[in-house]
Amino acid sequence: MSEQAIDVRDLVVRAGGLRAVRGVSFAIPPGGRMGLVGESGSGKTLTALSLMGLLPAGLGATGRILHDGADLLTLSDRRFSNRRGRTLSMIFQDPLSALNPVQRVGEQIASVIRRHTGAGRQAAMAQVVDLAAQMKLPRPEEIVRAYPHQLSGGQQQRLMIAMALSCYPQLIIADEPTTALDVTVQREVLRLLSAAVDERGSALLMITHDLPVVAAMCETVAVMYGGTIVEIGPVAEVFRDPRHPYTRGLLDSQPDIDRIAPDGSSRLESIPGMVPPLHALPKGCAFRPRCAFATELCERMPPLEGGARKAACWHPVSGPRGAAP
Amino acid sequence: MSEQPILELRGVTQEYPLPRRGLLGARPMLKAVDDVDFAVAAGQAVGLVGESGAGKTTLTRMLTGVEQPTSGDVLFEGRNIWTSGQDHWLNFRRSVQVVLQNPRSSLDPRMRVGHSLLEPLRSLGIEGDHRARVAEVLGQVGLDAAALDKFPHQFSGGQLQRIAIARGLMPRPRVLIADEPVSALDVSIQAQVLNLLKSLVTDLGLGLILIAHDLSVVAYTTSAAAVMSGGRVVERGPPLELFRAPQAPETRALVDAVLTVERGLAGKALE
Numbered sequence: 268m269s270e271q272a273i274d275v276r277d278l279v280v281r282a283g284g285l286r287a288v289r290g291v292s293f294a295i296p297p298g299g300r301m302g303l304v305g306e307s308g309s310g311k312t313l314t315a316l317s318l319m320g321l322l323p324a325g326l327g328a329t330g331r332i333l334h335d336g337a338d339l340l341t342l343s344d345r346r347f348s349n350r351r352g353r354t355l356s357m358i359f360q361d362p363l364s365a366l367n368p369v370q371r372v373g374e375q376i377a378s379v380i381r382r383h384t385g386a387g388r389q390a391a392m393a394q395v396v397d398l399a400a401q402m403k404l405p406r407p408e409e410i411v412r413a414y415p416h417q418l419s420g421g422q423q424q425r426l427m428i429a430m431a432l433s434c435y436p437q438l439i440i441a442d443e444p445t446t447a448l449d450v451t452v453q454r455e456v457l458r459l460l461s462a463a464v465d466e467r468g469s470a471l472l473m474i475t476h477d478l479p480v481v482a483a484m485c486e487t488v489a490v491m492y493g494g495t496i497v498e499i500g501p502v503a504e505v506f507r508d509p510r511h512p513y514t515r516g517l518l519d520s521q522p523d524i525d526r527i528a529p530d531g532s533s534r535l536e537s538i539p540g541m542v543p544p545l546h547a548l549p550k551g552c553a554f555r556p557r558c559a560f561a562t563e564l565c566e567r568m569p570p571l572e573g574g575a576r577k578a579a580c581w582h583p584v585s586g587p588r589g590a591a592p
Numbered sequence: 593m594s595e596q597p598i599l600e601l602r603g604v605t606q607e608y609p610l611p612r613r614g615l616l617g618a619r620p621m622l623k624a625v626d627d628v629d630f631a632v633a634a635g636q637a638v639g640l641v642g643e644s645g646a647g648k649t650t651l652t653r654m655l656t657g658v659e660q661p662t663s664g665d666v667l668f669e670g671r672n673i674w675t676s677g678q679d680h681w682l683n684f685r686r687s688v689q690v691v692l693q694n695p696r697s698s699l700d701p702r703m704r705v706g707h708s709l710l711e712p713l714r715s716l717g718i719e720g721d722h723r724a725r726v727a728e729v730l731g732q733v734g735l736d737a738a739a740l741d742k743f744p745h746q747f748s749g750g751q752l753q754r755i756a757i758a759r760g761l762m763p764r765p766r767v768l769i770a771d772e773p774v775s776a777l778d779v780s781i782q783a784q785v786l787n788l789l790k791s792l793v794t795d796l797g798l799g800l801i802l803i804a805h806d807l808s809v810v811a812y813t814t815s816a817a818a819v820m821s822g823g824r825v826v827e828r829g830p831p832l833e834l835f836r837a838p839q840a841p842e843t844r845a846l847v848d849a850v851l852t853v854e855r856g857l858a859g860k861a862l863e
């Protein structure tokens with residue numbers, strides 16, 4: 268079938284009569300790390316939820332999602348829930364919404380371990396304490412007995428990572444795992460996630476709108492806009508020499524402290540306008556209304572083309588950032 | 593920037609009671625803000641950075657007169673806001689406005705934008721026909737009049753934050769306090785909002801207090817910054833200097849936490 272940890276082919280997610288995800292393809296090799304970036308509403312979360320079989324009611328996915336010898340889109344609910352948390356698992360942006368508020372956090376993680384490994388209650392709990400210690404949580408034996416609301420956001424998110432990693436999954440999906448955290452806590456959580464993924468040899472799909480996080484964590488990056496991937500490739504190539512005007516716009520709007528003029532004259536570049544809502548996506552390239560390089564040609568959808576690095580643009584930019592195409 | 597400050601804190605401390613440990617004994621107190629001096633002048637942008645829980649939001653409650661400090665003075669145009677009489681108080685209230693982190697929760701979802709914009713004037717009891725002012729303020733934040741008849745759900749996060757800034761500008765404030773105004777927004781939109789705040793300082797001579805976790809956001813927008821930790825200001829200076837040569841360990845921790853694309857690509861970001 269596929270040698271990849273995950274191989275997504277032409278994924279489409281329909282919401283009502285509209286396509287929220289409009290033909291997305293990517294693959295992550297075993298142990299590989301890919302970042303999925305883009306503005307809110309671009310379809311990142313729906314892509315992730317499709318991979319997890321967790322799309323909200325009323326939304327449907329088509330295409331192929333190959334993972335561990337199966338096409339996930341053809342699995343029954345029962346067979347899917349048997350994989351969730353075992354061969355693939357997910358870390359959510361808001362740990363509180365993913366945790367049961369009235370059950371001790373340690374028991375919640377232990378029950379995932381018991382369901383998938385058949386370990387006994389005590390053995391599972393001992394593993395949970397181990398995981399909490401790996402996540403550098405202070406006094407792990409005590410922390411696992413806490414209820415979610417008794418922990419800080421950073422502690423909750425470290426436990427979510429522990430839960431997602433508990434069964435050595437082949438693929439971990441992290442959807443904005445540090446967006447809700449303070450910058451100093453963010454760095455520690457990213458470091459722990461990185462080490463834990465490495466140790467298990469899991470592949471990682473890191474979803475974020477934070478480009479520096481992707482630069483620090485991932486080998487490849489896919490940039491989404493309006494439900495499609497507009498650029499994909501090795502992270503250093505895409506970030507140092509972006510081809511798609513949207514990718515370049517995102518990079519230029521980063522407040523990068525190493526590039527600030529001391530006299531206060533620096534202005535951030537910004538992409539004008541906003542992401543159009545699904546029902547108002549323009550014909551052809553979805554970025555057209557905001558793009559400085561748009562021509563008539565762009566009223567036709569540009570194909571995602573190239574070798575190891577691909578971009579979907581009729582007039583790709585190149586050369587140092589800030590230059591014309 | 594030797595100008596006389598518009599808004600100033602002198603030796604301000606704010607304590608909150610903690611839950612009592614036993615039945616007897618004094619109630620323990622938490623010093624959320626501990627002996628802080630802080631000031632902003634017209635046309636000046638000042639940054640306030642610090643880890644979560646450092647006391648930044650508590651400080652803004654003193655600066656806006658929402659709470660009275662346990663000790664120390666809050667001065668507006670050189671006079672204590674708590675002891676200088678009703679006229680001074682009212683002038684202070686209209687002259688210091690706040691913009692919060694999440695515009696979706698700070699704007700009433702059932703109220704048309706045009707109505708929300710008038711809200712600060714109503715609560716300050718400023719009478720009259722404000723149509724000209726509304727048009728002026730919309731222009732300043734770069735929105736057009738069509739926005740007035742719409743509801744918040746019809747806007748993107750960045751547009752909503754502009755509306756929240758417009759609302760703050762309505763009573764012609766002299767100081768705008770922005771508490772994490774961009775951390776809930778997409779990156780491309782963050783740039784729009786930060787550029788807007790920066791131009792309000794230069795074009796309108798507004799005093800801006802910008803609160804953030806992220807030192808690079810503050811470095812783009814302000815010329816002076818204070819680093820808070822555990823309720824105290826641990827270091828002050830131009831943000832780029834704080835960044836290049838942090839003195840206090842708390843500043844160093846913030847500097848180390850800044851991620852940039854280049855550092856990430858160089859493999860140094862998470863060391």
Ligand SMILES: Nc1ncnc2c1ncn2[C@@H]1O[C@H](COP(=O)(O)OP(=O)(O)OP(=O)(O)O)[C@@H](O)[C@H]1O
Pocket residue numbers: 608609622623624642643644645646647648649650651
């Ligand atoms: N009304 C209150 N009663 C008791 N303690 C409070 C109150 N308000 C704030 N605190 C405490 O004061 C300290 C400073 O809180 P503050 O909200 O000012 O932090 P902050 O710097 O704004 O943090 P963040 O970056 O997370 O917004 C914290 O320890 C907080 O728990």
Ligand SMILES: Nc1ncnc2c1ncn2[C@@H]1O[C@H](COP(=O)(O)OP(=O)(O)O)[C@@H](O)[C@H]1O
Pocket residue numbers: 282283287305306307308309310311312313314323326544545
């Ligand atoms: N439950 C849903 N029902 C209908 N449309 C949805 C639903 N969830 C998301 N959408 C729409 O699908 C698009 C992509 O959403 P999402 O994947 O959440 O974006 P992202 O994670 O990139 O911010 C958006 O236009 C959003 O409004």
Ligand code: SF4
Pocket residue numbers: 511512513552553554555556558559560561562565569579580581582583
């Ligand atoms: S295809 Fe055209 S509109 Fe789209 S990004 Fe490229 S130049 Fe811009």
Ligand SMILES: [Mg+2]
Pocket residue numbers: 308311312
């Ligand atoms: Mg999302």
Ligand SMILES: [Mg+2]
Pocket residue numbers: 648649650
């Ligand atoms: Mg705060």
